[in-house]
Amino acid sequence: MTDNTRRSVAIERTRTGHFTATNPRGGTISFGTSSDPDGGADFTPVELLLAAIGGCTAADVDVATARHAEPTGFTVSVTGNKIGDESGNRMTDLVVTFSVAFPDGDLGDRARTILPRAVKTSHDRLCTVSRTVEIGTPVTATIADA
Structure with a gap:
């Protein structure tokens, strides 16, 4: 892998x-963890996964549609069920739902026409996050020398 393909967080x-x-x-x-006794507004890791899936697709769709018309409303909801079974803990039934509105007129009509194709293209090809989840990518956990 090259420097321009590597992504990281600490x-x-x-x-x-x-x-x-x-x-x-x-x-x-x-x-933080959902079992945190202090509660708080931190996202859980699962919520970050949902946000990453929705955010990735939202960014793709925004680029494709906003070049035609600025949306008057743009929200994305991502839901799923957290389960535990013989395979361990995981998410199932992930659903990304868009609610997007555009102004009246030719440019808004064009953006509305493009919206379904933009959502499909993001899901099928562009969104790195949801593509990685759907295809499945092995994750390696290691311990570095302290």
């Missing part, structure tokens, strides 16, 4: 059940 424990992920550009996001 995760640091900030306190029990709380972590901060930092990307190479300095962006951060905090997350």
